[in-house]
Amino acid sequence: MYESLLFEISSPGRTACSLPDLDVPEAELPSEFLRQEAVNLPEISELDLVRHYVRLSQKNYSVDSVFYPLGSCTMKYNPKVNEVAAAMPKFTATHPLQPEETVQGNLQLMYELQEAIKEIAGFADVSLQPAAGAHGEFAGVLIMRAYHLSRGDTQRNNMLIPDSAHGTNPASCAMSGFSVQQIPSDERGNIDLDALRAACNETTVGLMLTNPNTLGLFEENIEEIAKIVHDAGGLIYGDGANLNAMMGVARPGDLGIDVMHFNLHKTFSTPHGGGGPGSGPVGVVEKLRPFQPGPIVAKDGDSYTLKMPEQSIGAVKSFWGNFGVLLRAYTYIRMLGEDGLRLATEDAVLNANYLRVKVGKTCPVKYDRVCMHEFVSMGDIAEGIHTMDIAKRLIDYGFHPPTVYFPLIVHEALMIEPTETESKETLDAFADVLEKIAEEARENPELLHSAPHTTEVSRLDEVVAARKPVLRYKA
């Protein structure tokens, strides 16, 4: 059903807000700051506005309404207490240009969040600047470059990236002016050590490692991997996308990782995907501290102040990062505490393994060993049936589809991450539905090919959409 734009339901004179009484002396704005033309905003009553957004929200799939096992995205429930904290007027009424002494509480919160992430990850320092995961990753690669250049080590221009990596990894390297060399996985889903050894030399910037990797598997040779890369003079970049499998149990800094970003919107339950904004702090070991993006909050006696690291790669975000998001992550960490964070991780891994065994009977798991927080099945379970068909059919049963066709090294990949917040009943229901879909795939494959059937729009023609895109809301 077509949803009218706000401009289309606008009617002169209607309004959805009433301004509070003025509590400061009235003053004229200087004439140079006055607008010359009308703003042309829609005029709408509160009720029409509420209905518009409620209808839009109901067209959306969200973790507040359905199970959302989107692998590699950690679609955990975002506790509502985060929103309570973020709505406190003492935070919402502050401004980043206020003098530091008037926002000590905000700075203290940022400092304590830096400290918490340092402790969770085992790093010497953390910058809260980057605005999203890939942004933090790019900042991390720039830190690696700045480190090598500061030592006069100018020939390092080649980054090593496993074939199971997230696509953002090579993108960050390309943006930093590096070439990329792909390292294959072995038959257990780990990095092929011989290939890594052969690739390491005096041009190696470092290795970008996701651990657990995108197959949901812990890199069993992580210490050996770190040694090989470090011996060649390279650094290890840790992709923090999968921290939800280690938080409170193992620390990336202890495993030999030198620099890593954190997806607060995945691991620490802040707004996610199109519902962002995101936040991707970046943490470093001692020798990389001088190069961090800044400013960073420092504690000076009893007060807090913003400081720029000596050889910083610079500011990578306006003001001080996405503060409202930092506030939610801080709330999450403080509400759970040390034991709670560890329990969240343990439950995430337990849920994934429970589902791996159940789902594996229907959709075989490519690397079938004990997984971490997610696993990768294969969806070509009957003649003519593809992963995409299963994904679309799941929507009819009220589940958000898992990640499909990623990682690229698994044929017909179906990547499933239940997270710690789902109950056994939900996991069982999901596995049962997959079994039912498998039965349909054998007996009535057309039902899958034409799915979904219960949504407002049925299967989209992705080929036509890509080849002949219509970029206007109304054609």
Next chain:
Amino acid sequence: MKLDQDAKYQDSHEWARKEGDLIVVGISDHAQDSLSDIVYVELPVIDDEIDKGDVFGVVESVKAASDMYMPVSGEIVEVNDALEDTPEVVNSDPFGEGWFIKVKPTNLDAEWDNLMDVDAYVASIEG
């Protein structure tokens, strides 16, 4: 699966065929089938000199984007501009209308025999 008996192949599924002094390059029927519907092709600029094994372009389907690698070293003398508007010919005719580039080879004697013939390529896919 369609095959071109006269072409040579490499692991990453590009084919290369002699056409006079030039080498024509495309991707195999197996490759286009695995990628599914191709929606975008990025090609090099004419006069670019690219070494064997280096990336010369990108092919993007609704499922994935893949780099394409030079089967032989050489200079790009012609690119298939038609693919910009009709990338689907890579799906329908991978060994014919769906070619990507024509290369003036610079090290053909050393490189040509290192490519797979059709039997070796089929064995590599099935293996």
